[in-house]
Amino acid sequence: MSQKSSMSRFFRLIKPERTYFILLALCSLVSNTLITMMPFIMGIAIDDLLKMIKQNGTPLSFDSIQGLILRPVLLLIIIAMISACFSFIQERMMASLSEKVTLRLRKEITLKFKKLPMSFFDTHQVGDILSRTTNDINRIAEVLLTGINQFFSSVVTIVLGIGMLLYIDIKLTGVVLVLIIVSSVVTSWVANKNKRLADTNQEVLGQLNNKVEEFFSGNLEIKTFNQQQETAKQIDETNQQHKKAFLNSQFFDFAIYPAIRFLNQLAFIISAILGAGMVIQGTLTIGLIQAYLQYVNQISEPITNFSYVINALQSAMASLDRVTYILDQPEEVPDTQDPVTIKNSQGKITFDHIKFGYTTDHLLMNNVSFTANPQKMVAIVGPTGAGKTTLINLLMRFYEINGGVISYDGQDITTLTRKELRSKFGMVLQNTWLFEGSVADNIAYGKKDANREDIIKAAKIAQCDHFIRTLPNGYDTIISSENGSLSQGQQQLLTIARVILANPPVVILDEATSSVDTRTEVEIQKAMSTVTRGRTSFVIAHRLSTIEKADLILVMEAGNIIEQGTHQELLKQEGLYATLHQSQFKE
Ligand SMILES: Nc1ncnc2c1ncn2[C@@H]1O[C@H](COP(=O)(O)OP(=O)(O)OP(=O)(O)O)[C@@H](O)[C@H]1O
Numbered sequence: 001m002s003q004k005s006s007m008s009r010f011f012r013l014i015k016p017e018r019t020y021f022i023l024l025a026l027c028s029l030v031s032n033t034l035i036t037m038m039p040f041i042m043g044i045a046i047d048d049l050l051k052m053i054k055q056n057g058t059p060l061s062f063d064s065i066q067g068l069i070l071r072p073v074l075l076l077i078i079i080a081m082i083s084a085c086f087s088f089i090q091e092r093m094m095a096s097l098s099e100k101v102t103l104r105l106r107k108e109i110t111l112k113f114k115k116l117p118m119s120f121f122d123t124h125q126v127g128d129i130l131s132r133t134t135n136d137i138n139r140i141a142e143v144l145l146t147g148i149n150q151f152f153s154s155v156v157t158i159v160l161g162i163g164m165l166l167y168i169d170i171k172l173t174g175v176v177l178v179l180i181i182v183s184s185v186v187t188s189w190v191a192n193k194n195k196r197l198a199d200t201n202q203e204v205l206g207q208l209n210n211k212v213e214e215f216f217s218g219n220l221e222i223k224t225f226n227q228q229q230e231t232a233k234q235i236d237e238t239n240q241q242h243k244k245a246f247l248n249s250q251f252f253d254f255a256i257y258p259a260i261r262f263l264n265q266l267a268f269i270i271s272a273i274l275g276a277g278m279v280i281q282g283t284l285t286i287g288l289i290q291a292y293l294q295y296v297n298q299i300s301e302p303i304t305n306f307s308y309v310i311n312a313l314q315s316a317m318a319s320l321d322r323v324t325y326i327l328d329q330p331e332e333v334p335d336t337q338d339p340v341t342i343k344n345s346q347g348k349i350t351f352d353h354i355k356f357g358y359t360t361d362h363l364l365m366n367n368v369s370f371t372a373n374p375q376k377m378v379a380i381v382g383p384t385g386a387g388k389t390t391l392i393n394l395l396m397r398f399y400e401i402n403g404g405v406i407s408y409d410g411q412d413i414t415t416l417t418r419k420e421l422r423s424k425f426g427m428v429l430q431n432t433w434l435f436e437g438s439v440a441d442n443i444a445y446g447k448k449d450a451n452r453e454d455i456i457k458a459a460k461i462a463q464c465d466h467f468i469r470t471l472p473n474g475y476d477t478i479i480s481s482e483n484g485s486l487s488q489g490q491q492q493l494l495t496i497a498r499v500i501l502a503n504p505p506v507v508i509l510d511e512a513t514s515s516v517d518t519r520t521e522v523e524i525q526k527a528m529s530t531v532t533r534g535r536t537s538f539v540i541a542h543r544l545s546t547i548e549k550a551d552l553i554l555v556m557e558a559g560n561i562i563e564q565g566t567h568q569e570l571l572k573q574e575g576l577y578a579t580l581h582q583s584q585f586k587e
Contacts, residue, residue: 009324010144010317013101020097024090025152031086032156034079036164039298041079043291045072050286094149098141105137108327117332118398119358126217127210132326136319144316150309154302161299168292169284176271176296183263184303190252190260191311197249198315204242211235264300271296333400335417342416345424346374346409347505347536349395355403356394356559363402364390364559372552374505377537379547381580382556388540390559392508395538397421426499427508428528432491439468440475442494446502454501461530462497463523464490489520496527506536511546544577544584553577 014021048068056064165173215222215231222231275292278284284292349372357363364387372378380388393399394406397413406413413421426446434442443458444450450458455475459465467490471477479486486494499507509528525546532539541547548567555563555570555577563575570577 009320013105013140013320013324016104017097017100020093020100021148024093024097024149027086027090027093028149028152029156031083031090032153033160034083034086036157036160036295036298038076038079039291039294040164041072041075042294043285043287045069045287046290047285047287090149094146098145101145102137102141105140105323106133109133109137109323112327112329112331115331116326116329117400118393120329122358125210127213128206129326130213131206131209132322136322139316139319140323143312144320147309147313147316150305151313154306154309157302158299158306161295164295165292165299168288168295169278172271172274172278172284172292175274176267179263179267179270180300180303183260183267183300184306186263187260187304187306187308191308194249194252194308195311195315197245197252199318201242201245201249202315204238204245208235208238208242211238260304264304267300268293268296333414335419336415339417339420340411340415341420342409342411342424345505347424348372348374348409349506349536350407350410351391351394351404352407353404354394354401354406356390356399356401358390358399360402365394366560368404368561370552370554370561370564372536372538374536375534376551377532377539377547377549378552378554379539379541379550380554380556381541381544381547381577385558386556387559388556391554391556392427392538392540395508396425396427424504425506425508426502426504426531427510428492428495428499428531429510430488430492432488432495434479434486434491434494436478436480438473438476438478439471439494442479443497443501445498446504450501455497458497458501459494461500462493462527464493464497464527467493487520489517489524492524493520493527496524496531500531504535506538507531508538508540510540511542544581555580 045068049065052065052068162173162177165176211231211234215235222228272289272293275284275289279286279289351368351370354365354368355363356365356368368391370378380391382388394401397406397418408416408421408424435445440452440455443455447454452475456465459468459475468475468477509532511528528539531537539547539550541550547553551566552564553567553570554561555575557576563570563573563577565573571581
């Protein structure tokens with residue numbers, strides 16, 4: 001990512017809060033200018049006092065020095081108070097700015113997720129997206145914005161401090177500056193090295209996140225294949241790498257820092273020695289040398305920290321890039337401006353010469369055509385990877401086609417909003433998705449206003465009322481998003497109830513495989529045949545015996561439909577379907 005585009009992203013980020021930023025900079029300027037004035041005022045006061053001592057000798061009566069001491073002390077107190085007020089305002093504004101920006105970014109990201117095409121989710125890892133939307137957004141608020149705040153303060157302190165040093169003595173400042181520059185070059189080298197180590201650390205942390213995420217999401221498969229040891233070993237190795245990367249980056253932080261401190265102290269000591277010499281020779285007053293030493297101290301810390309601030313800003317900028325990367329992703333084709341609504345839906349679907357590829361350079365479907373008539377059952381068969389799921393994905397407009405027209409009740413589906421189109425479909429997949437909530441809420445997911453009576457009615461039709469009643473709190477039992485407490489068959493029955501309640505004109509069913517017991521399978525079959533009644537249905541079939549009565553069977557291979565017709569017609573053709581049928585029949 002180029003520096004320029006990072007900067008423009010940053011300005012785009014803070015644009016809505018720019019007034020805040022200007023106010024922040026002003027507060028920083030006022031507060032730091034006031035602080036810079038203090039050593040000088042003190043220096044003048046000391047010199048005035050010394051002059052008085054020289055003129056009148058000691059001891060001095062309190063009355064004679066009252067004016068000399070009281071005035072500067074009062075002035076210093078007032079300055080310190082005003083500076084503290086501005087500093088307080090600056091910090092307070094900073095905190096609220098961070099909150100505002102974080103909230104805005106989170107809102108933008110959430111909105112963006114709604115508009116991203118499916119291909120984005122296909123090509124990005126969950127762990128990575130998660131870390132962009134949580135860690136990176138936090139870093140932008142914590143590091144980027146506070147870093148900028150520190151940056152303002154440092155610049156003001158350094159510029160004013162050096163200005164005062166030069167004003168007090170140009171030659172002495174030359175020596176001090178050389179030392180401070182050496183120390184900042186060393187710091188900058190350290191900071192660069194540290195950044196690389198911190199980046200490696202961050203990268204390894206991302207890998208660790210992904211591994212842990214895999215460990216949890218694939219828990220069942222890992223156990224089935226007895227891979228716990230192997231997976232634990234992999235996590236352990238990544239953990240070790242992380243430990244190493246972390247230690248390396250910490251070493252630079254903790255071990256090198258004292259060395260830089262030493263260089264700064266050296267600048268201070270040398271200025272003290274040279275300054276003392278100048279005082280002895282009468283070229284500098286005691287008051288000014290003490291002010292001078294305070295300035296050396298005042299600027300050495302921000303100078304030393306400057307490289308760190310810049311680096312922290314750079315790495316936070318990288319976080320900003322990672323977040324804006326998501327915000328800049330191309331969105332799915334927007335819904336039509338003038339959408340059509342379908343009133344009395346029939347559920348007739350036509351694929352007319354469809355071309356489609358997941359990637360632009362490779363077409364999976366070259367010329368797919370078929371018609372699903374209202375209230376008829378369409379079965380889709382074919383070997384794994386044949387394109388059955390893809391066909392459904394296109395039907396629901398999860399992906400954009402590369403040619404041809406898909407129509408619903410004679411309307412090109414692109415003339416409908418996605419919301420309208422998808423409201424016509426209900427899906428029952430093998431990989432059911434239930435969310436953390438009550439059983440009743442899960443059934444009512446597609447019809448939020450359904451009452452308890454409707455929910456129970458749907459559950460009865462879907463053959464799941466009896467098992468729901470055996471749950472500890474019946475319909476109010478909370479199921480977790482991991483679905484741990486329900487069997488796969490029960491989960492599928494719940495999703496069938498969900499579809500029945502939503503009552504869409506078209507249903508898409510992914511047949512249950514042998515992963516459920518025979519009794520549940522019978523219940524699922526029963527529920528599925530109920531749900532298809534009076535609706536157009538698409539059934540992804542795994543066993544040909546269940547689809548013999550389908551009105552249309554689509555036989556797919558390598559993305560295309562190679563045969564279509566009824567069971568009898570296809571048997572007569574003696575093609576792939578007949579072969580598949582024969583082989584299953586033999587089994
Ligand atoms: N999101 C995707 N991005 C890229 N390629 C994909 C994607 N989904 C599927 N494919 C590819 O498209 C082809 C068809 O896949 P699809 O999932 O439609 O087959 P399927 O018939 O449903 O298979 P199965 O019976 O195993 O579920 C396969 O070669 C697959 O690798």
